[in-house]
Amino acid sequence: MITKVWCVYRSRGIAGILAEVGYRLTAKRAKCFPLCKELLSEGVGLEIGGPSGVFRGLGILPIYRLVQSLDNCNFSNQTVWDGTIAKGMTFQYDARRQPGRQYMCEAADLKPIPDRSYDFIISSHAIEHMANPLRALSEWIRVLKDEGILVLVVPHKDATFDHRRPVTSLDHLLEDLHNGTNENDLTHLPEILELHDLGRDHLAGTPEEFKRRSEKNAENRCLHHHVFDAKLVVKILMQMNLQILAMECMWPLHIIAIARKVPPGRLSNNEAFADDRAEFLYQSPFASDRPKPKVV
16 A cells, blocks of 8 residues: 555655545445445455455445455566565455455466356456456456356556557457467567657656666566457457446546356357447447447
């Protein structure tokens, strides 16, 4: 927590800290939170990345307080966001709960975790930092129980420093999966260096500092390999044969998806969400999501 406050202070000063506190005090719950409450209460779960303010008591999806237990996966014992962390029963996600188990492994290679271990998986603003999102999702699905729940929060490009970059195509993600792309990949670095909006990424420093940090991404994982909008998230979940239960776009920069693992031998049916004029797109606060008026 102290590390996150320091990051806000470095990037935005005291005014930024006050603004962040004000946002958390006034932030609305996501409309899909009652569904999360119904699906996750007293469940045993795993978080990829985190702990996340989105899931805390003042967050838009205060899941931590509902669950029976929560473990965590992080790629390293030292991260930009959380400082030093340790393996074992050290994952303190809620003061009222016993700490969960902290795994130290890649999100796309959860070898320490057996198949069908968890009732649910949650992840907030983590998948964009992964070079091979479909491989990661296949691992998350593996460790989910049949009909287990995935809650995924992804940054929308319109509201981030990615806003100048094109949305990643599903074909590109499939290519990464086919090629076994790993976390040393810097395929997107030229595009990022050209189009990344440093004005919206105060911690990145000067262009030269940002370039040096980005070239060491395998160590720090700060880059957004891929760029998301709501339609791409739907396509990804459909590709992984997950049954979408809810989609919601929410200020200041969130795409929220709730999906269920489909039992073996069954196919998901997500036609209502795949439609370019789906209701959740009309309700999105992000202009690029909203369907254009039909020309008569």
